[in-house]
Amino acid sequence: MTNIEPVAYPNRYTTWTRSDLLEEVRTKVKKSRFEHILRVEEAALLLAKQYGADPEACSIAALLHDYAKDSSRSEIEGLVSDGHIEAVLLDYGSQIWHGPVGAYYAKETFGVEDHEILQAIDQHTIGGEEMSLIGKILFIADYTESGRDFPGVEKARELAKKDLDEACIYKITQTLLHLVQTGKRIYPHTVTVYNTWV
Numbered sequence: 001m002t003n004i005e006p007v008a009y010p011n012r013y014t015t016w017t018r019s020d021l022l023e024e025v026r027t028k029v030k031k032s033r034f035e036h037i038l039r040v041e042e043a044a045l046l047l048a049k050q051y052g053a054d055p056e057a058c059s060i061a062a063l064l065h066d067y068a069k070d071s072s073r074s075e076i077e078g079l080v081s082d083g084h085i086e087a088v089l090l091d092y093g094s095q096i097w098h099g100p101v102g103a104y105y106a107k108e109t110f111g112v113e114d115h116e117i118l119q120a121i122d123q124h125t126i127g128g129e130e131m132s133l134i135g136k137i138l139f140i141a142d143y144t145e146s147g148r149d150f151p152g153v154e155k156a157r158e159l160a161k162k163d164l165d166e167a168c169i170y171k172i173t174q175t176l177l178h179l180v181q182t183g184k185r186i187y188p189h190t191v192t193v194y195n196t197w198v
């Protein structure tokens with residue numbers, strides 16, 4: 001694994017220091033997920049360097065992207081009843097809600113206002129019809145981080161080095177295939193994103 005210098009946060013996007021932010025994330029997610037999150041940050045920083053994106057923004061997006069993945073259903077129901085989160089997300093489970101809920105916490109807990117960071121977190125599981133550079137970097141870093149091991153991950157890593165958009169198309173297509181092959185329900189927006197990209 002390549003070691004990358006930790007990003008200094010000059011507080012352009014959050015008043016939290018990187019280490020305080022990390023400690024908060026550590027308390028909220030299980031250990032294996034916390035380790036995944038660190039690897040996603042590392043992958044995102046490599047892509048940020050390659051594609052000329054802001055490393056601080058990519059770091060924050062990566063460190064917060066799965067913040068809500070271990071949240072309980074009752075926690076999400078509370079957010080829905082307070083009007084913060086759309087009720088339809090409850091029909092599809094944490095795979096689908098953790099992106100939007102993560103974006104909500106990025107704003108409310110960590111004070112992130114930057115639209116591209118919030119949208120990147122929101123979209124990181126299913127992608128979006130329109131994705132910013134930061135959004136694409138998070139989407140692909142999450143898919144190709146060094147701990148990922150699934151058929152096709154090497155191909156995804158190669159595409160990521162050559163063409164970020166091609167890597168996005170690959171992830172969108174492979175994920176949909178996998179969901180169909182394993183008999184999972186498809187969130188309607190997943191199909192919309194597929195149709196936009198493919």
Ligand code: DGI
Nearest residue numbers: 066069095124125126142175184185186187190
């Ligand atoms: O949170 P991570 O595990 O790091 O990664 P992720 O946020 O990309 O979540 C991946 C999972 O989400 C993967 O198992 C596929 C699933 N997923 C993506 N789109 C859909 C979906 N699951 C369902 N049921 N429906 C979808 O449309």
Ligand code: FE
Nearest residue numbers: 065066124125
């Ligand atoms: Fe996720």
Ligand code: FE
Nearest residue numbers: 040065066142
């Ligand atoms: Fe993730």
